[in-house]
Amino acid sequence: MPLADSRHHQMFPVLDAAQVATARRFASGPPRRCDAGEILFDVGDCDAPVWLILEGAVDVVRRDGLGHEKPITTQGAGQFTGEISQLAGRASLAAGHAGESGCTAIPIDAAHLRALVVGAAELGEVVMRALILRRVGLIEGDALGSVLVGLPGDAHLTGLQGFLTRNGYPNTLIDADSEEGREIVERLGIQPGDLPLMICSNGEVLKRPGNAEAATCLGMTPELDPEAVHDVAIVGAGPAGLAAAVYAASEGLSVLVLDQRAIGGQAGASARIENYLGFPTGISGQALAGRAYNQALKFGAELAIPLEVERLLCADDAGEGAPVHGLQLRSGERIRARTVVIASGARYRRPDIGNLELFEGAGVSYWASPVEARLCEGEEIALIGGGNSAGQAVVFLAPRVKTLHLVIRGAGLDASMSRYLVDRIAALPNVVLHTRTELVALEGDAERGLVGAVYRERDTGDTHRCDLRHVFLFVGADPNTAWLGDCVALDAAGFVTTGLDDARPGRTTSLQTDRAGVYAIGDVRAGSVKRVAAAVGEGAAVVAQIHQxxxxxxDRARARDTATA
Incomplete structure (x- = not known):
């Protein structure tokens, strides 16, 4: 049953008189009267407020880049517009206009909306649930949004679709070889080298866009104030970074989170996490990341995605208050913060195979999301790796494919994978385990894509070939620390070292680097436990150390001011 049917009363609640009175206290402006058909907000409008309807009705619709429009609902007195974008002041994903009898409504902008959900707990729960469910409803089924036109299996198209999906933005894929796709390409005068296209909901057409260009078109990326000095700048929006953002923002610190790709980090690509406390039936990495993201927004954290940090600019501590550190962005902007939390996680490890880059995103994948699962439906595939992430991917992919070859270097799965995953994989009839084996070559070309793989048995040196069009690589990860330069100390493997003791007895800042005010948490930290729960724990713990x-x-700054007065 569609969400809009099964949970309609939660998606579009009607507030009672007392709740309306409470909500009115958080208005950001006076009531507005609109005549029939008058637009309150449109698709793509940035900083569009939530509108609390006092009289009349508002017709809410969704629209894609091709101008197709579908109704979402009609809301009346006691109801409110918006979805999770309004909590952060991002571009609206829907449009609303006054109904046949017009309407009177009160605006609640992003800052006042956050004050409402935090300051009025019971009403805030109703509002937050509705905003979240509405975004889920927009993504569900035939939801309209950005239109992607390209050739299925194209690496650029797969990456773009994955970027939108992991960040929770609705999108529709049209095969450029279909009748509709050819018509769009011909009408726009597009050359084959311009594919894939992204047609944003406002009608803007992008040719082969990168993530940053796509995000700008969608109004995802906030405008950053170069003069602002944040209490905490967090680099990385994985479980560790998001946990730090939630706890820091909820305790009144000004927080900025930056990530070059998507929320959730590597965990965000996990099909199902079943050993995370509190979720006995499991939860997908994307769902877990989405909940943490919404929590961070609720408490006022600013999340800037996708913005890549090119370099950490560490300030010297002159002993006169907290030094201000800098973050140089790839876009040329600079961010300033009193403390920096390194939560940049790890990059997927790439085996030493000469032509690997040719097939990345076009037959070779480092994660197993629904996007990749659709591409290999009913086919024979291989998955390389024996860790928990690999096991979760096997369990997710196996029911969707003909045969899954699981290739590991070790003698078995027990030494590197949780028992529940080992047992589950053993029960899958179409999984073939190849032990003491490694991938040594990929076959194919740019025109045909991946067509085969060559494996070598480690004990005998014998090689064998298999016809394959899809290989999933889960062979570990390397720390994502190149952007740190010489600012903080790294261990021999490139992980950030922590454990600097505070000068005062009894105080320890075990997550602080050798640079005052710079911390490391999660997978990027030397000695960390590579588990989601451990990363979340470090994200919470680092906030207490930042407060100290x-x-x-x-205290030092006040003492200095007193001495000079």
Missing amino acids: YLAAAD
Whole structure:
């Protein structure tokens, strides 16, 4: 049953008189009267407020880049417009206009909306649930949004679709070889080298866009104030970074989170996490990341995605308060913060295979999302790796494919994979386990894509070939620390070292690097436990240490001011 049917009363609740009175206290402006058909907000409008309807009705519709429009609902007195984008002041994904009898409504902008969901707990729960469910409803089924036109299996198209999907933005894929696809390409005068196209909901057409260009078109990326000095700048929006953002923002610190790709990090690509406390039936990495993202927004954290940090610019500590550190962005902008949390995780490890890059995104994948699962439906595939991430991917992909060859270097799965995954894989009839084996070559070309793979038995050196069009690589990860330069100390493997003791007895800042005010958490930290729960724990713990550091810095600053007065 579609979400709009099964949970309609939660998606579009009607507030009672007391709840309306409470909500009115958070209005950001006076009531507005609109005549029939008058637009309150349109697709793509940035900083569009939530509208609390006092009289009349508002017709809410969704629209794609090709101008197709479908109704979502008609809302009346006591109801409110918007979805999760309004909590962050991002571009609206829907449009609303006054109904036949017009309407009177009160605006609640992003800042006042966050104040409402935090300050009015019971009403805030109703509002947050509705905003989240509406975004889910927009993504569900035949939801309209950005239109992607390209050739299925194309690496650029797959990456773009994955970027939108992982960030929770509705999109529709049209095969460029279909009748509709050819018509669009011909009408726009597009050359084959311009594919894939992204047609944003406002009608803007992008040719072979990167993530940053796509995000700008969708209004995803906020405008950053170069003069602002944040209490905390967090680099990486995986479980560790998101946990730090939630706890820091909820405790009143000004927080900025940056990530070059999507929320969730590597965990966000997990099909199902079943050993995370509190979720006995499991939860997908994307769903877990989405919940954490919404929590961070609720408490006022600013999340800037996709923005890539090119370099950390560490300030010297002169002993007169907290130094201000800098983050140089790839876009040329600079961010300033009193503390920096390194939560950049790890990059997928790439086996030493000469032509690997040719097939990345076009037959070779480093994660197993629904996008990749659709591409290999009913086919014979291979998955390389024996860790928990590999096991989760096997369990997700196996029911969708003909045969899955699981290739590992070790003698078995028990040494590297959780028992519940080992047992589940053993029960899958179409999984063939190849032990003491490694991938040594890929076959194919740019025109045909991946057509085969060659494996070598480690004990005998014998090689054998298999016809394959899809290979999933889960062979570990390397720390994502190139952007740190010489600012903080790394261990021999490139992970960030922590454990600097505070000068005062009894105080320890075990997550602090050798640079004052700079911390490392999660997979990027040397000695960390590579588990989602451990990353979340470090994200929470680092906030207490940041409070200690900032309090001490403020004490030093006050002492200096007193001495010079």
